[in-house]
Amino acid sequence: MGVGLRHEPAEAVLTRGLSGDEVGGTLCDTASVPPAPRPTLEDVAARAGVGRGTASRALSGSTGVRESTRTTVLAAARDLGYRPNAAARSLVTRRTGMVTLALWEPIDRMFADPFLAATVRGLGRVLRQHDHRLVLLPLEADDDPTDALDYLRDGHTDGVVVVSSHGPHDLGTALAGRDVPVVRIGRALHDDGLPWVDVDNLTGGRLAAEHLLDRGCRSPAHVTGALETHAGWVRRQGYRVALAAAAENVAPREVEGDFSWESGRAGALVIMSSWPDTDGIFAASDAAATGVLAALADLGVSVPGRVRVVGFDDSPLSWASSPRLSTIHQPIAELGERAGRRLLEVLGIAGVTTSGSDAAQLLPVRLVERAST
Numbered sequence: 484m485g486v487g488l489r490h491e492p493a494e495a496v497l498t499r500g501l502s503g504d505e506v507g508g509t510l511c512d513t514a515s516v517p518p519a520p521r522p523t524l525e526d527v528a529a530r531a532g533v534g535r536g537t538a539s540r541a542l543s544g545s546t547g548v549r550e551s552t553r554t555t556v557l558a559a560a561r562d563l564g565y566r567p568n569a570a571a572r573s574l575v576t577r578r579t580g581m582v583t584l585a586l587w588e589p590i591d592r593m594f595a596d597p598f599l600a601a602t603v604r605g606l607g608r609v610l611r612q613h614d615h616r617l618v619l620l621p622l623e624a625d626d627d628p629t630d631a632l633d634y635l636r637d638g639h640t641d642g643v644v645v646v647s648s649h650g651p652h653d654l655g656t657a658l659a660g661r662d663v664p665v666v667r668i669g670r671a672l673h674d675d676g677l678p679w680v681d682v683d684n685l686t687g688g689r690l691a692a693e694h695l696l697d698r699g700c701r702s703p704a705h706v707t708g709a710l711e712t713h714a715g716w717v718r719r720q721g722y723r724v725a726l727a728a729a730a731e732n733v734a735p736r737e738v739e740g741d742f743s744w745e746s747g748r749a750g751a752l753v754i755m756s757s758w759p760d761t762d763g764i765f766a767a768s769d770a771a772a773t774g775v776l777a778a779l780a781d782l783g784v785s786v787p788g789r790v791r792v793v794g795f796d797d798s799p800l801s802w803a804s805s806p807r808l809s810t811i812h813q814p815i816a817e818l819g820e821r822a823g824r825r826l827l828e829v830l831g832i833a834g835v836t837t838s839g840s841d842a843a844q845l846l847p848v849r850l851v852e853r854a855s856t
Contacts, residue, residue: 522563530559582610582826583635585620585654586646596742596770597798598815599646602668605819606644613832615641622654632657642826644668645677666826668818670713678829680821680844684714687811687848688721691765691793694809696729698791698856700763704736706750706775708767715742718767718795736761740771747774755782755790762790763856769794769801772808776855791856806854813848821846 528538533552541548541556548556559565584606588599607617618640622631635643635658642664645655656675658665667679695703705722708715719737726733738753740746747766751774754761766772772794776786784790786806794801797812821844 522565524565526563527556527560527565530563531556580615581618581640582606582615582642582644582823583618583620583640584644584646585622585631585635587622587654588646590621590623597800598768598770598796601798601815602646602819605816606823607819608816609820609823609827613827615827615832628654628657636663642666642830644822644826664826664829666822666829668822672711672713672716678825680818680825680846681713682813682818682846683848684717685721685724687795687813688718688765688767689725690721690848690850691718691795691811692722692725694793694850694852694856695763695765695791696725696733698763698787700791701731701733702736702758702761703733703763703765703791704738704754704758704761706738706740706747706754706764706766706771708771709741710739715767722765740767742768742771744770744774744777747771748778749774751775751778752782755779755784763792764790765793765795767795769796769798769804769808769810772810772855773800773804776804776806776808787854787856793856797851801851801853804855809853809856810851811848812851814846817846 524538524542525535527542528535531538531552533541533556537548537552538556538559541553542560584603586599588596603617603619610617620631620634622628631654634640635654640663643654643658644666645653645658646668653671655665655667655671655677665677667677668681670679670681671677692703692705703726705719707719710716710719722737723735726735736754736758738750740750747768747770750766750771751764754764755778764772764775766775772792775792779786779790779792786792792808794808794810795813796815797810798815801808801810825844
């Protein structure tokens with residue numbers, strides 16, 4: 484217990500007030516100083532040496548402003564700490580400054596899936612560079628999409644990036660032809676004319692299966708991704724192409740999954756029960772491949788001694804697993820960045836262009852060999 488300390492109720496202190504000695508005379512002095520005025524658009528224009536209208540157009544990303552002038556205005560705004568009034572700007576430009584990432588995934592899986600996390604990171608980074616912010620719109624499998632579609636069509640967002648996932652509805656198709664710019668990450672199974680960015684999943688599936696064959700596997704199996712998605716379907720096609728081209732007659736061994744850890748574990752148990760001589764497994768994602776590793780460990784099957792395993796993604800899971808996972812590298816963050824730039828280009832944001840004039844962009848993949856093979 485303290486000695487020589489005088490304790491007063493808070494009410495007593497408030498009642499008698501604080502003397503100048505107790506606060507060093509600074510409290511009242513500070514309170515009397517008015518806050519600095521917020522910099523205005525006129526301040527920015529004056530500092531940049533341009534008219535108010537030019538400054539406004541430069542800050543809003545409008546066309547018709549020379550790039551050197553835009554750079555000068557942006558520098559002036561940054562130096563002054565100027566922040567445009569979002570509500571007022573929205574009334575003038577009819578833009579919200581928001582882009583929505585929509586996907587059919589449970590919230591817990593969305594934040595646990597390294598693919599989605601890296602996609603969000605890349606997309607958010609490029610949007611911030613152009614003064615836009617990212618809004619996440621995850622939908623559960625049993626959600627009615629009506630409210631989400633109404634939200635996306637009613638002016639709450641400037642555009643939508645859709646991750647082609649395995650939900651019961653395709654938001655991209657539902658939004659196609661509406662007055663909402665949409666870009667896909669991953670292709671739809673059936674082309675709906677929307678611009679997209681994707682990786683070469685066919686080559687990735689082929690490289691994974693060829694690697695198992697090259698490492699001496701004679702009966703490699705495949706735990707597929709969700710087959711209602713383009714990625715799941717085409718990675719399986721790549722696996723089949725490799726087996727068909729093998730010197731020996733190798734029949735496909737396939738168990739359907741959905742890219743998740745749980746489906747990888749369950750798929751591996753089915754494979755080892757149905758085809759005990761299986762000596763290699765290609766899983767359609769790193770998450771599924773780590774589920775395969777867990778199942779094989781439970782069965783006492785050594786990796787890579789008895790069965791070799793390949794994943795797909797080259798996510799942090801691939802080098803955090805035991806053994807470290809051979810996998811197909813895809814540039815996940817770049818997918819998000821490219822989708823963001825493509826959407827900003829569709830929105831007409833000044834200074835944003837994508838490589839080439841095609842709406843579709845296909846990014847390369849490569850094999851990364853580690854201890855699991």
